[in-house]
Amino acid sequence: MKVTVIGAGNSGLAxxxxxxLGGHEVTLWNRTRSAIAKLxxxxxxxxxxxxxxxxxxxxxxDQIRIAxxxxxxxxxxxxxYAHKExxxxxGKHIKRETLILLNPGRTFGALEFFMTYEKFNRxxxxxxxxxxxxxxxxxxIGTDSVHVVALKSDVLLSTFKAEQNAELVNRLPACLGExxxxxxxxxxxxxxxxxxxxxxxxxxxxxxWTENEVNSYKYY
Numbered sequence: 001m002k003v004t005v006i007g008a009g010n011s012g013l014a015x016x017x018x019x020x021l022g023g024h025e026v027t028l029w030n031r032t033r034s035a036i037a038k039l040x041x042x043x044x045x046x047x048x049x050x051x052x053x054x055x056x057x058x059x060x061x062d063q064i065r066i067a068x069x070x071x072x073x074x075x076x077x078x079x080x081y082a083h084k085e086x087x088x089x090x091g092k093h094i095k096r097e098t099l100i101l102l103n104p105g106r107t108f109g110a111l112e113f114f115m116t117y118e119k120f121n122r123x124x125x126x127x128x129x130x131x132x133x134x135x136x137x138x139x140x141i142g143t144d145s146v147h148v149v150a151l152k153s154d155v156l157l158s159t160f161k162a163e164q165n166a167e168l169v170n171r172l173p174a175c176l177g178e179x180x181x182x183x184x185x186x187x188x189x190x191x192x193x194x195x196x197x198x199x200x201x202x203x204x205x206x207x208x209w210t211e212n213e214v215n216s217y218k219y220y
Contacts, residue, residue, distance in 0.1 A: 001173055004029060004071040006086060007078035008036050008060075011103060013146040014136040015077055015176075017045040017055040022175030028060045029067035036060050038143045046145035049138070068094045073101070073172070076113075077134070080106035087113040091120030098126060099171055101157075105130020108190045110159065129168055132156035132189045135179045151179060156192065158183035 001024045005016040008030035020026040028043075030036045039045070039060040046054050061067055068074075068090065076086060083102060090100070102109045110130035117126060137150040157180040158165050165182030172180065183189050202219070203210065209217045 001025070001072045002070065003027070003073045003075065003173065004067050006067070006074060006076045007082075008039070009077065009079075010138050010140045010146065011134045011136050012077040013045050013140055013144075014047070014051065014138040014148050015075055015103065015134075016057055017047050017146065018051055018136075018148075018175060019075075019173055020045075020055050020057050021051065021053075022173050024173055024175075025058045027067050027069075027071070028057055029064065030060075030062060033062040035143060036062065042144070044144065046142070047148060048141075048145070049148040050151055051148040064089055064093050070096055071098055073099050076100065076102045080104075080109050083109050083113050084116050087116035088120055091117040094121065094124055094126075097124050099168070100126050100128045101172075102128075102130040103135070104133045104193070104195070105186075105189055106195060107193050108186070110186065110189075114160070127159060127164075127168070129157060129159040130186065130189050131180065132183070132192055133194050135176070153179055154181050155179055156181060156183040156189050158186040158189045160186060162186075 003019050003024050004027045005012055006029050016026050016028045043057040043060045044054050110128050114128045132155055135152045135155050136148055138146055138148045141147050159168055162185045169177050169180050169182050
C-alpha cells in the first residue's frame with residue numbers, strides 16, 4: 001500500500017516507521033524543510049521502545065505534490081489547529097480518491113476537514129475519517145528519532161456514516177488496523193475526545209508550574 005504520513009512530529013515519526021515496518025511504501029511530508037532536512041538526506045527513522053530499530057522510509061519531502069502522488073491512504077498526524085489549512089492544501093493538490101484519516105480528529109475534526117476540502121475539490125471525493133486519539137504514546141527525541149513508549153488498543157475510529165466504520169478499519173494496513181475498533185458514530189470519537197480531559201484538566205491543576213519563571217517541568 002502507498003501511504004502518505006502528514007507531519008513529522010512525535011506521532012508522525014512513530015506512525016511512518018510503524019507503517020514502513022509493516023511492509024508499505026511510506027512518504028513522510030512536513031511543511032518545514034529544516035525540521036526534516038536530516039531525513040531528506042538519509043530517510044531512516046531511528047526508533048526505540050516498543051518499536052525498535054532503524055526503519056527506512058521510501059521518501060521524505062516538503063513538496064506536497066510529491067506527497068500526494070496517488071496515495072492509497074493519507075494519515076494526518078499534525079495538531080488539530082493545522083487540519084483546516086491541510087484540508088485546503090490537500091484539496092488543491094490531490095488528484096485521486098483515497099482515504100484520509102485524522103490522528104486524532106479531536107472534536108469533529110473530520111467535519112471541519114470535509115467542509116474545507118469541499119471548497120477546493122469536488123472532483124475527487126475522499127473518505128474522511130477520524131480517530132479518537134493517536135495510537136502511540138511517544139516522544140520525538142531527535143529530528144530523525146522517536147521513543148515509542150506504548151501502543152494503545154481499541155482506539156475508536158469513525159467516518160460520517162457509522163455503517164462504514166467496520167469497512168474503514170479493514171481498509172487500514174494490518175499493522176494499524178489491529179489497534180482500532182469501529183465507533184458507533186462520530187459522536188463517540190469527537191465527544192469522547194480524551195484530549196479534552198488528559199490535556200486541559202492537568203494543565204489547569206498545574207497552573208503554578210506552568211507560570212513559574214524559574215523552574216520548568218514536563219507536562220507529560
